[in-house]
Amino acid sequence: MGVFDMLSISASALSAERQRAEITSANLANAETTHTDQGGPFQRKEVVFGATNSSPFRTVMNRLGRFGHAAGGSVQVTQIVNDTSPPVMRYEPGSPDADKSGFVAYPAINPVSEMVDLMGAVRAYQMNASAVSAAKQMIQQSIDILKSS
Amino acid sequence: MATTPLLQALQGYLKVTTDRQQIVASNIANVDTPGYHAKDINFQSAMQQVMFNQNDTQLGPATTDVEGLPERPDGNDVNIDRESLVLSQTQLQYQMGVQLIKEEFHRLLTAIKDGN
Secondary structure, three states: HHHHHHHHHHHHHHHHHHHHHHHHHHHHHHOOOOOOOOOOOOOEEEEEEEOOOOOHHHHHHHHHHOOOOOOOOOOOEEEEEEEOOOOOEOOOOOOOOOOOOOOOEEEOHHHHHHHHHHHHHHHHHHHHHHHHEEEEHHHHHHHHOOOOO | OOOOOOHHHHHHHHHHHHHHHHHHHHHOOOOOOOOOOOOEEEEEHHHHOOOOHHHHHHOOOOOOEEEOOOOOOOOOOHHHHHHHHHHHHHHHHHHHHHHHHHHHHHHHHHHOOOOO
């Protein structure tokens, strides 16, 4: 444990929250996409966060340099899952993506819930950015001990 | 290792504050992790461990889950208000420790220079 581990923990959260914001933006951007390379409408995606193992055993092993360098207690995107809820069918017979009965499959994306998710990601990002500033200030202060008074 | 008892105590104080700050950082990092429980250290026992069992400090302080926080439906109970409070608190505590160390060094220097 040390001041610099704090920076790496906060950095892991910053990158995880940024990825969450990216996925949410992609969902918003593709809210009306009816045609994808895989065929069918765009599928809504969602990130799943997981805490890296911070058990005392793992912490000691990390300190002894046996495992990777991720500091205990950081966060990572463990997987990106597809939302499997059925598409919304809209009657648009003129569309090139319409089926035989004239319905077009639209992705089941609710812009409001995506916006809320985006706001949550931004707020969490801000909070972690202030944790980074706090860590930086603490490092700066310990450097100041060296300065002759 | 430290030259005076006060410096030794302050060294331990800074270590405990840094450890606590790191735990707060990981609580904030996991604010949206399903099933994560907010953690904290007991300042008193951590300070005692650092001061009196110097050989044990390899293990770092024991973390405990914070009691009495309301749990969200996803099983996460991190309260961002509490964490930002503890973040500023430990930051100021650290600042105080650093100032005291500087002051102690200054005092030592004064003694070395025979009051001049």
